Amino acid sequence: TSFFLGVLVSIGLLVGRVPLLGMLGSNAEIFPYAERYLQVLALGAPFFILSNSMAMLVRAEGAVKEGMIGNLLGTLVNCIFDPLFILVLN
DSSP states (O other), rough: OHHHHHHHHHHHHHHHHHHHHHHOOOOOTTHHHHHHHHHHHHHHHHHHHHHHHHHHHHHHHHHHHHHHHHHHHHHHHHHHHHHIIIIOOO
């Protein structure tokens, strides 16, 4: 259910990106960059929502430490791969 909700959020972001960026105050100079960033963000939304939902389920089962470790590992992987993707792969 969470993944499908994320897909709906992604579709909403992709379809409504121009008015949304206008409401957020994007001007002509930064609009192309903001639009590209929003597209990438929209593609990751289903996985982000699913990850948070699963972490909440793990915590609800009483495994708070395991939920924290999972979130920490995800953050560490993100910190490692962000510079790699940005600097090496452009």
